[in-house]
Amino acid sequence: MSDKGMTIHLKIWRQARGAKTGKFVDYTVQNIQPAMSFLEMLDILNEDLVKKGEEAVEFDSDCREGICGTCGLVIKGTAHGPHAATTTCEVRMRGFKDGETITVEPFRAGPFPVIKDLVVDRTAFDRIQQQGGYVSANVGSAPDGNAVPVSKYYADKAMDVASCIGCGACVAACPNASASLFVSAKISQLSRLPQGGLERGRRALAMVAQMDQEGFGDCSNHGECEAVCPKEISIENIALMRREYMRGALKGD
Ligand code: FES
Incomplete structure (x- = not known):
């Protein structure tokens, strides 16, 4: 790893809105710090893409601390990535090697249709x-905490x-x-x-x-x-x- 950080190669599923299928597209991101989260690494990729006039990769996130359940990616073939008991937003880049190639896909299931790129419904x-x-609860004032x-x-x-x-x-x-x-x-x-x-x-x-x-x-x-x-x-x-x-x-x- 250079002084500036890790280099990560990505194979990311890109799928246009309304399209029936998509394809993997290769990207490389540099200067990734081990303490960064996986989503922060994708943020850096998107900043690079926007600077180049390309379309950012769409993915879901909200709390970014494992609470809301909004994030969800298949990372290296595993839902939420290779670390146990971890949401996608909690995955840290220190878990990957400098120069590693990482595949990133949406959650795939018939009842979860892809909306765009990595975002599913x-x-x-x-x-x-x-x-x-x-x-069901009766309306009115809040019951005592120990009533039931x-x-x-x-x-x-x-x-x-x-x-x-x-x-x-x-x-x-x-x-x-x-x-x-x-x-x-x-x-x-x-x-x-x-x-x-x-x-x-x-x-x-x-x-x-x-x-x-x-x-x-x-x-x-x-x-x-x-x-x-x-x-x-x-x-x-x-x-x-x-x-x-x-x-x-x-x-x-
Ligand atoms: S963004 Fe809320 S659990 Fe990951």
């Missing part, structure tokens, strides 16, 4: 959430899955493009809390039906979703989702 997740990812007791065991379990940021890496990594990990996290979070009891009978039925309607595949236990999940959501939640589905289908409440 993930509104399918919103439509699934609208089918049951909520709880929740045991520590279930509070911890619910918090574990509440960390799902809906990034879609689970779908991108799954050979079936299944959204089961995402959907199960949302069902698991609400079914474990008394506040989620009112919709329990219909929640799993409605969310799974919407998942099917959006074109996501079913789970066949590959486990790739769990491996790439930046929040380390366990696939044991998919078993719980199936139990909730059967409970809803048999009991109806």
Whole structure:
């Protein structure tokens, strides 16, 4: 590495808005510092492209600190890159070698159509959430915080899955493009809390039906979703989702 930083070669998927397909285009960026984030490296690439009068590479990001789930790239063939429990925006360039060639692609799945370059449409997740990812609450003043007791065991379990940021890496990594990990996290979070009891009978039925309607595949236990999940959501939640589905289908409440 020179005093000025690393040189990185990139193969980036470029796809025009409205186009059915695209292609990899080669770029080289220089003076990349190891402490930079992957997205900052792409920012530098885009500054270079704009200076040259070329079109910048489009990619999604918002918080850039692993909270919002907006970012999501397939880096070197892995959703969110080669580092475990890390979102794309948290990937640091120190994890790559000077002179390395890195492929960068969008999350690929039928229900996540490419909008442009590395940006995909993930509104399918919103439509699934609208089918049951909520709880009913009486209007009026806010209830006391301790009005509904929740045991520590279930509070911890619910918090574990509440960390799902809906990034879609689970779908991108799954050979079936299944959204089961995402959907199960949302069902698991609400079914474990008394506040989620009112919709329990219909929640799993409605969310799974919407998942099917959006074109996501079913789970066949590959486990790739769990491996790439930046929040380390366990696939044991998919078993719980199936139990909730059967409970809803048999009991109806
Ligand atoms: S930009 Fe928010 S999680 Fe990456």
